[in-house]
């Protein structure tokens with residue numbers, strides 16, 4: 001971003017009442033100049049939620065339907081008539097995830113649900129860490145993308161928000177392969193930044209009304225954070241999320257690498273935080289924001305990464321990271337974790353037979369946490385690292 005400053009609108013909103021969410025979101029977008037600053041009515045627009053898997057809204061696993069309806073209504077009122085809503089879930093279909101959310105096409109202000117299961121290979125000569133992608137066709141067919149992410153914890157990257165949500169631009173099973181190609185939190189974050197550099201979403205909206213803490217991004221605990229966060233800078237959105245939970249933004253790889261690769265700002269002096277409340281907009285410091293809306297005991301990993309000289313030894317770094325552990329009492333032996341493990345030869349498998357829970361081979365495991373994300377019984381949790 002160089003010397004460019006970023007502006008982030010933070011809008012308090014304490015429940016998912018549709019009218020309240022619409023008014024709050026509109027206030028936030030208006031504080032940034034209005035929807036006309038981000039899209040034109042004649043453009044093909046893709047609204048990209050977080051639909052990690054089929055889950056009801058109370059689980060806080062996916063973007064809430066009230067937030068999606070508000071985005072679609074704002075676009076419709078502005079005259080946008082070619083609007084699609086879609087994602088490529090890691091497990092299951094986009095239509096199934098939308099259905100489970102309870103979102104009906106009739107309530108989507110003229111937008112249509114798009115399945116996002118066809119891929120197109122693209123070369124990216126300007127890629128810094130990744131020079132080719134398999135994107136969902138709809139990503140390439142859109143003129144403008146609006147990224148509507150969910151405020152959650154993440155086992156690999158500590159948090160998932162605006163930067164991480166673009167991984168859904170990669171088609172289904174290719175996502176698991178990406179973890180093998182980019183096998184640690186830093187290179188994975190750099191690959192995500194390259195996705196932003198290629199696709200350039202115009203606007204980022206974070207649903208933090210009810211967030212997820214603890215064992216995210218799929219098996220954590222819903223927690224009231226009572227905010228929407230809006231900006232054209234994805235790193236600044238995630239940085240403001242960090243301010244709200246007293247997490248140093250610099251130790252989040254998607255922030256630090258995103259800043260280094262030029263997709264946004266994670267430095268306090270380059271971010272203007274606008275609190276939009278009661279028809280008023282005031283500028284706040286991170287400390288003032290935390291005092292008003294923060295939650296210091298939000299359950300997220302605040303452990304600082306090992307010293308930089310250790311980071312030269314990537315194998316050692318992987319072994320120091322928390323390892324996935326199966327709670328045998330919750331496991332139903334479905335094998336979904338085995339199916340989604342991207343490592344050749346599988347780092348988790350039914351070594352003791354299919355009538356017993358799978359077991360890990362930690363010497364092969366790259367700590368990508370695909371198994372934890374996909375386990376339908378939330379039986380997999382991060383345990384201690386090993387040497």
Ligand code: SF4
Pocket residue numbers: 326330331332333334335336337338357358374375376377378379380
């Ligand atoms: S996905 Fe979860 S429930 Fe299924 S086998 Fe793996 S640990 Fe057990």
Ligand code: SF4
Pocket residue numbers: 324340341342343346347348360364365366367368369370371372
């Ligand atoms: S076992 Fe789990 S964390 Fe390890 S490589 Fe396989 S999917 Fe990733």
